[in-house]
Amino acid sequence: MTSVTVEYFAQLREQAGQGRETISSAAESLAALYAELRERHGFRLDTAQLKVAVNAQFRDWQQPLAEGDVIVFIPPVAGG
């Protein structure tokens, strides 16, 4: 199991009912972690609609988890 912190923004924050959580997961990739959390929180967005960042850098969905990672799933953006 790997311990990571997940931060939520926008609709994911509302659907999760919290801004961040620290969890232990056996997920083998960021995509697998999202699938696990989607199941738990009922997220409506799928990975095709999201990007993912680890420690404030955009990353590939296939990247494995590392102990202590701070992971953010990024819904479609709307700045400006």
Next chain:
Amino acid sequence: MSRVSIAAQPVDTNTLRRELQRPGCGGFCVFEGWVRETNEGREVSGLDYEAYNELAISEGERIIDEAVQRFGIADARCVHRVGSLAVGDTAVWIGVVSPHRDEAFRACRYIIDQVKMRLPIWKKEHYLVGESSWVACSHGPADDHDHAHHG
């Protein structure tokens, strides 16, 4: 100093402008994005912006680096508001200085376009009638089913 900031309060644009002034630059181009009273046919009463600050700043710095390289501008600043904004409030301010006007205009356009596409910033609109919704501008081929699709 940082060229990109995420501001929880209204920004003093005179200060930003002064910081960009330099003797070698004859062109200053600014873009302000304001909260509009309608979006996709719905009347907007106000909106909330939220940002993933750390990544928004690093990605914004990358965008300005790209603008400097592509257009040869001298410098630029970008400030994006977060929090609750009303119709008419400034949501984003971009200023670009360069020796001549052409590259200032082009770089300013480049920066606002990239900011809208790339910065992890989200907008929840509140309407005069009906439920508030998260607005999706870009990134991903599919759309969030929670809100009205683009017309």
